[in-house]
Amino acid sequence: MSQLKIGLAGLGTVGAAVVGMLERRAGEIAARTGRTVKVVAVSARSKSKDRGVDLSAVRWYDDPVELARDPDIDVFVELMGGEGDPARAAVTAALQAGRAVVTANKALLARHGLELAKIAEASGGSLHFEAAVAGGIPIVKTLREALGGNRIGRVSGILNGTCNYILTRMADEKLAFDTCLSEAQRLGYAEADPTFDIDGHDTAHKLALLTSLAFGTQVDADSIYVEGIRSLTLADLEAADELGFNVKLLGVAVRTDEGIEQRVHPTMVPKGWPIAQVSGVTNAVAVDGDAVNLTLVGPGAGGAATASAVVGDLIDVAKGNRGFAFGLPVSALEPCERAPMQRHGGGYYIRLAAVNKPGTAATIAGRMAEEGISLASIVQRQPARAAGAKTVGPEDVAVILITYATTEDAVRKAIDAIEADGVIVGRPQVIRIEKD
Numbered sequence: 353m354s355q356l357k358i359g360l361a362g363l364g365t366v367g368a369a370v371v372g373m374l375e376r377r378a379g380e381i382a383a384r385t386g387r388t389v390k391v392v393a394v395s396a397r398s399k400s401k402d403r404g405v406d407l408s409a410v411r412w413y414d415d416p417v418e419l420a421r422d423p424d425i426d427v428f429v430e431l432m433g434g435e436g437d438p439a440r441a442a443v444t445a446a447l448q449a450g451r452a453v454v455t456a457n458k459a460l461l462a463r464h465g466l467e468l469a470k471i472a473e474a475s476g477g478s479l480h481f482e483a484a485v486a487g488g489i490p491i492v493k494t495l496r497e498a499l500g501g502n503r504i505g506r507v508s509g510i511l512n513g514t515c516n517y518i519l520t521r522m523a524d525e526k527l528a529f530d531t532c533l534s535e536a537q538r539l540g541y542a543e544a545d546p547t548f549d550i551d552g553h554d555t556a557h558k559l560a561l562l563t564s565l566a567f568g569t570q571v572d573a574d575s576i577y578v579e580g581i582r583s584l585t586l587a588d589l590e591a592a593d594e595l596g597f598n599v600k601l602l603g604v605a606v607r608t609d610e611g612i613e614q615r616v617h618p619t620m621v622p623k624g625w626p627i628a629q630v631s632g633v634t635n636a637v638a639v640d641g642d643a644v645n646l647t648l649v650g651p652g653a654g655g656a657a658t659a660s661a662v663v664g665d666l667i668d669v670a671k672g673n674r675g676f677a678f679g680l681p682v683s684a685l686e687p688c689e690r691a692p693m694q695r696h697g698g699g700y701y702i703r704l705a706a707v708n709k710p711g712t713a714a715t716i717a718g719r720m721a722e723e724g725i726s727l728a729s730i731v732q733r734q735p736a737r738a739a740g741a742k743t744v745g746p747e748d749v750a751v752i753l754i755t756y757a758t759t760e761d762a763v764r765k766a767i768d769a770i771e772a773d774g775v776i777v778g779r780p781q782v783i784r785i786e787k788d
């Protein structure tokens with residue numbers, strides 16, 4: 353039986369889980385592929401660390417780029433992370449040598465994916481990244497292969513396990529943000545730098561890849577409007593709950609007449625919607641095609657889930673299933689025309705810390721009316737009730753506005769005018785509302 357020899361760089365949460373899964377499932381994988389799929393060389397920062405896997409028989413490289421150049425490997429697996437070197441240099445070296453590369457590194461691909469795909473095409477190598485988007489959910493393969501006959505109008509979902517875990521535990525158990533984040537780190541869900549998770553960039557990296565796969569466009573992470581979950585308070589989650597919503601960090605890419613709108617931000621989702629029920633580290637990706645609408649739900653982060661996706665890619669490589677990284681040759685991917693966020697339309701939740709003096713509510717309502725914004729409700733909360741809102745002082749009152757459908761531009765202009773009027777303190781909290 354022939355061997356598929358793997359060089360694997362990165363032995364952290366995902367790398368160690370991949371080595372363990374390949375060991376445990378060696379017999380079944382060989383039966384599926386007709387090949388022995390084996391790790392023969394590795395690289396990581398610490399040679400001596402105990403990772404719970406047996407690495408005594410594999411070659412060790414201090415430099416992952418040297419590992420990627422090893423002529424005695426067939427496939428290079430990059431599980432170090434980071435959009436720059438050494439990940440970029442190592443993946444480039446492996447592709448230039450005509451090898452298959454499997455990576456979970458969405459930061460690298462969102463920035464340099466096209467360049468890497470081009471190198472793969474030129475050298476006869478291949479680039480596989482199922483683990484980079486929504487962890488264990490096989491959405492890359494689904495878009496690249498199974499839904500190829502559809503014209504897709506929208507792809508959206510919960511794409512970051514850490515954020516969904518934090519929001520779920522805050523809402524359900526009233527835990528503090530930092531407590532939930534520490535737990536997500538302990539469980540191996542968060543990025544090495546968790547600001548990528550909580551500030552929305554990790555979701556944006558994944559959305560950039562999904563957009564390319566769904567719409568046949570060039571990866572363009574810079575076109576994405578990004579907001580994270582850092583400013584959300586227990587008061588916001590409680591208000592959402594009372595209004596019949598759950599708050600989720602969504603990534604949304606949708607075709608509009610003006611181009612593709614790509615956005616990442618906390619979103620109030622009606623509790624009755626299936627996506628509102630997706631909790632903890634679980635991710636969900638919804639695809640609206642002209643022939644098929646579907647939602648895939650599954651674990652978005654963690655060693656086992658992510659290893660499942662990496663090993664799935666390795667099985668493809670072992671079977672000789674290569675294909676184009678983004679479903680099409682790079683030369684056939686269209687530029688991603690950007691629809692401006694200011695034109696985004698929908699309902700809004702706006703929490704303001706209003707100065708407690710006569711006329712404040714009228715001023716706020718007046719500014720909204722000037723921008724043509726209709727209010728579905730306006731609720732004032734007493735200072736004690738508003739204590740969860742960081743921006744509210746003892747003498748201020750939280751005012752929560754829910755708008756009917758309006759535009760981002762109108763909301764921004766109204767808020768700017770209200771700030772200039774001096775009737776609020778701190779930054780307003782704005783959460784977009786998804787509705788039918």
Ligand SMILES: NC(=O)C1=CN([C@@H]2O[C@H](COP(=O)(O)OP(=O)(O)OC[C@H]3O[C@@H](n4cnc5c(N)ncnc54)[C@H](O)[C@@H]3O)[C@@H](O)[C@H]2O)C=CC1
Pocket residue numbers: 361362363364365366367395396397398414416431432433434437438456457458459483484487540541542543544652653654655658
């Ligand atoms: N943890 C998760 O749930 C998921 C992670 N990913 C991605 O998988 C990749 C790895 O993530 P984790 O395993 O969580 O990270 P980690 O921080 O647990 O492990 C990183 C590994 O890479 C090694 N490494 C880092 N820099 C290196 C360098 N310069 N030279 C040699 N080795 C180096 C470290 O020693 C460590 O073994 C990242 O791209 C991440 O975004 C993707 C999906 C889920």
Ligand SMILES: N[C@@H](CC=O)C(=O)O
Pocket residue numbers: 484486487511512513514515541542543549554652653654
């Ligand atoms: N940090 C990421 C890991 C998977 O991509 C997440 O929390 O989703």
Ligand code: NA
Pocket residue numbers: 482483484485486487488489490491492661
């Ligand atoms: Na995936």
